[in-house]
């Protein structure tokens with residue numbers, strides 16, 4: 010991940026390219042799932058229909074974009090949760106280049122093309138490995154450090170809450186299933202705004 014203090018210009022062109030990219034996984038954390046469920050008025054059974062459970066093979070090297078994404082145990086193995094895509098790679102919530110769940114869109118959609126990480130030394134931002142598809146880069150005004158800091162804090166706080174939940178889930182749930190996982194996420198007070 011490029012880390013930075015370099016100036017970057019960005020203004021979203023609302024082209025929807027990031028919503029159509031097959032290789033871009035729209036990963037979900039606990040707060041994403043709760044926000045979408047609320048926005049659509051869905052219970053856990055119906056949420057299961059819009060979530061993909063990406064099972065990572067044991068011992069496989071994780072793609073760089075998934076390094077900070079926790080895997081939750083399911084009946085098929087540890088899974089990264091993501092929004093379902095249509096055949097061809099379009100997000101299931103994209104219609105006429107518009108997002109049908111814009112106000113409740115997941116963290117990765119809010120932050121693209123930026124990515125963030127935090128360690129004991131501080132918080133770092135970089136650009137997505139898929140940045141070349143984004144015509145918003147090099148357009149508009151320079152992004153201010155405080156804008157990135159505020160976005161990073163929101164994204165990383167959501168991820169921290171999910172990582173804490175997943176640790177407890179993986180250690181404490183004796184018979185994990187995808188269905189129970191979604192139900193537990195929807196019940197967890199950490200994920201309520």
Ligand code: SF4
Nearest residue numbers: 021022025027143145
């Ligand atoms: S690809 Fe870039 S410019 Fe296009 S919608 Fe996504 S963030 Fe905006």
Ligand code: SF4
Nearest residue numbers: 028100102103108118
């Ligand atoms: S949730 Fe909305 S913003 Fe995110 S990929 Fe789907 S259509 Fe695009």
